[in-house]
Amino acid sequence: TRRFGSTPDLAARIAIRLGAAKPPPVVQALDGVSLDIAEGEVVGLVGESGCGKSTLGRIAAGILPASEGTIRWKGRDRATLQGRARRDAELAAQMIFQNPMAALNPRMNVEALVAEAPQIHGMISGGKGAYVDDYLRKAGFDPEMKRRYPHQFSGGQRARANIARALAVQPEFLVCDESVAALDVSIQAQILNLFMDLREQLGLTYLFVSHDLGVVEHISDRVAIMYLGRIVEEAPVAEVFARPNHPYTQQLLAEVPRIRPGKRRFSAVKGELPSPLNPPKGCHFHPRCAFATERCRIEVPKMRQIAPGHRSACHLNDVA
Ligand code: SF4
Ligand code: MG
Numbered sequence: 001t002r003r004f005g006s007t008p009d010l011a012a013r014i015a016i017r018l019g020a021a022k023p024p025p026v027v028q029a030l031d032g033v034s035l036d037i038a039e040g041e042v043v044g045l046v047g048e049s050g051c052g053k054s055t056l057g058r059i060a061a062g063i064l065p066a067s068e069g070t071i072r073w074k075g076r077d078r079a080t081l082q083g084r085a086r087r088d089a090e091l092a093a094q095m096i097f098q099n100p101m102a103a104l105n106p107r108m109n110v111e112a113l114v115a116e117a118p119q120i121h122g123m124i125s126g127g128k129g130a131y132v133d134d135y136l137r138k139a140g141f142d143p144e145m146k147r148r149y150p151h152q153f154s155g156g157q158r159a160r161a162n163i164a165r166a167l168a169v170q171p172e173f174l175v176c177d178e179s180v181a182a183l184d185v186s187i188q189a190q191i192l193n194l195f196m197d198l199r200e201q202l203g204l205t206y207l208f209v210s211h212d213l214g215v216v217e218h219i220s221d222r223v224a225i226m227y228l229g230r231i232v233e234e235a236p237v238a239e240v241f242a243r244p245n246h247p248y249t250q251q252l253l254a255e256v257p258r259i260r261p262g263k264r265r266f267s268a269v270k271g272e273l274p275s276p277l278n279p280p281k282g283c284h285f286h287p288r289c290a291f292a293t294e295r296c297r298i299e300v301p302k303m304r305q306i307a308p309g310h311r312s313a314c315h316l317n318d319v320a
Contacts, residue, residue, distance in 0.1 A: 029276070030056060031229040033069075034303075037173075042199065042206040044220030044237065046213060046252070048269065050276045052229040054177055057209040061095040061175040091121065094171040098178045101150040101158045110136070110153075110161045111146040118168045132168070138201070139164035140194055156187040163194065167202070177209040192219055213253065213266050217241055222309070225249045228276055228284040231303075235310035245312040248285045283315065291316060 030052050037043050037060075045053045058064035059071065062078065071078040073089045081089050097103075104113060114135055115128040124131045133143040141160040150158055159179070166174060176195070180188040192215065198204050210216050216223060216237075223240045225233040225248065233246040244250045251269045271288035274280055283301050286292040293315070301313045 029229050030059075030066075031279075033226075033229070033231055035060075035224055035231060035234075037205060037207060039172075039205050040199070040203055042208060042219055042221050044216035044223040045207060045209045045226060046211065046216050046223060047226035048252075048273055049211060050228075050273060051226040052276065053209045053226050056226070057175045057177045057207055058095065060207050061093050061173075062090055063095055087121070091117075091169045092171055093173045093175065094166040094169060096163060096166055096174055096176045096179045098182050099158075101162055104150065106149065106151060109147050109149050110141070110164075113150070113161065114146075114165045114168050117165070121169065123169065132164075135164045135168040136161070138167055138198065140190075154187075155183050156190065159183060159187075159191050160194070163191075163198075167198070171204070173205045173207070175207045175209065178211070179208075180215060181210070181212065188215070195219065225252065228274065228279040230284060230313070232285070232314070233310075233312040234303075235307075235312075239307065239310050243307075243310075245306055245310065245317070246285075246314050247289045247291055247316075249312075251288075283313075 033052075033056060035043070035045075035056070045056065047053050055064065059066045062071070073081070073092070076085075078089055101113075108116070111128070111132050114132045115124065118124050118131065119128065132146060136143045136146060139160045141157060141164055145153075145157075150161065153161065174195075179195075180191050183191060195204075195206065196219065199206065206219075208216060208219055220237045223235060223237050224231050225240070225246065227248050233240065233244070233249045235243075235245075240249065241253060244253045248269065252266065254267050269288065274284070274287060280287050280297075282298045283289070283292070283296045286296040289296065295315055299315070301315045301317075303311045303313045304317050305311050306317055
């Protein structure tokens, strides 16, 4: 298995710089999104539904084309890669969806599902049995059960089988889109811990797309906050939870007071989410922002560095 060194290597960054993705209207368009992900890093991508985080995740995973902008993989524009380099880059980025097994051929057992892609790509020399068992074990799935079908398993086991399927093509970068959202809370914790173990063992890099701030706080090194197709704030996880800068982030991270100890809960952001297809001019957040001025209705705020590694796009950060 390939491993990365522990030092983040600039040449190996995955950089996503996009103008506007203009996919079909069911998919949120992106507007000037720029996101760097270093090797071995876990970046959490959060925001309300319809903000474009799934679109960005799919583009990062290479399963949705960007109509503008560039996706750099290890320093090279992914669109210019050819042949073997292209195939390797495609396999290196894998996506883990919320309930992917539901979309798969129900007549294929777990072994066949895990073996499918590596067989197509000639990654298995010799019998598939040992190869599949290895990846099932990595995902915490008992290889003895591999002849059974996805519907015969619980949600947690299905999630593990699906992770084994993604691992079997030896990826370096996993995009997880609400990957634990459908699972019970106790199972969620197990799968999140599995992701963290795999990061250690295999040197994986993650983009973790989630609406669940508790999950994102638990798993991420760095967090990017999206609002209506734009990234509005980006910072190390502890920094953004302790010192959220953007008024949207501040509302998003405002906790509901707890009566009894237990799981933290976050309140919903006040006001209606405008149509992602026709976002407000200027700062997209201005109709919901308590601090909005005339300028906010006209001028798009630029991303500015406000502390080391902490960037935010709000006019309030301009020095007078
Ligand atoms: Fe609010 Fe203006 Fe900042 Fe946007 S730029 S978040 S509207 S203060
Ligand atoms: Mg989504």
